[in-house]
Amino acid sequence: MTSTATGQGTGTVWDNLVGQRPVIDALSAAASGHGMSQAFLFTGPPGSGRSNAAVAFAAALQCESSRGPGCGSCHSCHTVLAGSHADVSVIRTEKLSIGVDEVRDLVRRSALAPVGRRWQILIVEDADRLTEQACNALLKAIEEPTDRTVWMLCTPTVDDVLPTIRSRCRLVTLSTPSTRDVTEFLVRTDGIPEELAAHAARASQGHIGRARALAKDEATRGRREEVVKIPVTLTSLGAAMRSASNLHEVAKAEAEAITVELDVREKADLDSSYGVVDRGRRPREYSPALSALEKSQKARAKRRVLDVIDRGLMDLVSVYRDAIVLATGAGTELVNEERRRELDRLLRVTTPEDNLQRITAVFTAREQMLEFNVPPALALESMMVALQLPEGARP
Numbered sequence: 001m002t003s004t005a006t007g008q009g010t011g012t013v014w015d016n017l018v019g020q021r022p023v024i025d026a027l028s029a030a031a032s033g034h035g036m037s038q039a040f041l042f043t044g045p046p047g048s049g050r051s052n053a054a055v056a057f058a059a060a061l062q063c064e065s066s067r068g069p070g071c072g073s074c075h076s077c078h079t080v081l082a083g084s085h086a087d088v089s090v091i092r093t094e095k096l097s098i099g100v101d102e103v104r105d106l107v108r109r110s111a112l113a114p115v116g117r118r119w120q121i122l123i124v125e126d127a128d129r130l131t132e133q134a135c136n137a138l139l140k141a142i143e144e145p146t147d148r149t150v151w152m153l154c155t156p157t158v159d160d161v162l163p164t165i166r167s168r169c170r171l172v173t174l175s176t177p178s179t180r181d182v183t184e185f186l187v188r189t190d191g192i193p194e195e196l197a198a199h200a201a202r203a204s205q206g207h208i209g210r211a212r213a214l215a216k217d218e219a220t221r222g223r224r225e226e227v228v229k230i231p232v233t234l235t236s237l238g239a240a241m242r243s244a245s246n247l248h249e250v251a252k253a254e255a256e257a258i259t260v261e262l263d264v265r266e267k268a269d270l271d272s273s274y275g276v277v278d279r280g281r282r283p284r285e286y287s288p289a290l291s292a293l294e295k296s297q298k299a300r301a302k303r304r305v306l307d308v309i310d311r312g313l314m315d316l317v318s319v320y321r322d323a324i325v326l327a328t329g330a331g332t333e334l335v336n337e338e339r340r341r342e343l344d345r346l347l348r349v350t351t352p353e354d355n356l357q358r359i360t361a362v363f364t365a366r367e368q369m370l371e372f373n374v375p376p377a378l379a380l381e382s383m384m385v386a387l388q389l390p391e392g393a394r395p
Contacts (some may be wrong), residue, residue, distance in 0.1 A: 013072045019175070030057070031069035032068070038110065039150070047209055047210055050125075053078065096303050113146075122149070179333060182199040192216070205314065223254070232389075240384035326347055
């Protein structure tokens with residue numbers, strides 16, 4: 001694999017960090033013992049590679065090579081990147097929050113001596129989803145770590161964790177990769193044609209995972225095209241209601257397609273582990289376990305729906321952002337260069353001030369759903385009404 005992050009085909013653990021040269025240099029130095037800490041806080045916008053950076057750093061810390069930390073070819077590097085290293089634990093959640101029980105399990109693990117000769121490393125993805133109790137449990141562990149324990153927390157911003165936690169962490173800040181960096185990465189690592197790679201890079205707004213999905217999957221590109229068409233269709237209350245309903249239904253369908261197979265597999269595994277299939281009866285412990293599984297699956301499904309809607313909301317914002325760029329003559333690159341005709345139509349009936357208010361309406365809906373648990377259908381309806389074009393406008 002050729003590295004875009006390093007600019008060389010080195011095959012190191014840093015290869016998937018796109019456009020993050022300063023971060024790579026700082027973490028490489030820390031892995032060599034310069035600026036090392038026992039707690040790190042990785043921050044950066046969605047898609048910038050926070051968790052990838054944490055895992056790459058963990059691999060560099062465990063690296064056995066004499067060529068320098070993070071060779072990418074030794075046994076430790078391979079196992080960390082594959083998620084099978086005995087001394088590197090990663091906590092991820094498909095739910096809306098990370099609870100205290102999950103964190104307590106990590107804290108217990110952090111107190112153990114590493115199996116190998118190096119570090120016991122605990123990586124918490126989406127640390128901004130920690131509940132208050134979970135944060136308190138984590139704080140004590142970070143305040144009093146063992147000599148060979150390293151904590152790595154990943155959040156969008158420093159404000160997403162308690163001040164008492166972030167004050168004890170070394171900050172690692174990732175930036176949004178440029179369109180050029182993402183385009184080159186897709187071409188080099190996935191063999192995507194340059195024109196398609198450039199389109200995916202712009203449309204993803206620097207989100208690596210999203211860019212890959214857009215470049216590789218025509219259905220994903222089609223769903224995005226339907227979303228970015230919405231602004232010029234909002235000419236009546238009825239159109240606003242239909243757009244809200246369609247966006248919600250598409251999100252539910254996409255989320256279900258992702259989760260239903262996993263749900264079935266988890267249920268089968270549970271039945272097998274309790275002997276339900278082999279013995280044909282349900283032991284007393286089965287019902288509580290099934291109830292817990294169904295609760296977890298329901299929470300995961302809810303998060304998946306919100307994640308899909310959130311992507312759609314950011315695509316909507318990109319349209320209004322482009323309209324402002326064109327209206328003000330800012331001269332910066334458009335996200336939706338291919339939608340010039342719709343953007344010109346939107347410009348005829350809106351002002352930059354109008355579109356700034358529409359962007360605010362989108363972020364208000366996002367906050368209502370993610371922070372205040374407002375039902376998505378209701379939040380989307382309210383948002384679409386706020387996005388309506390002026391009465392009588394036909395762009």
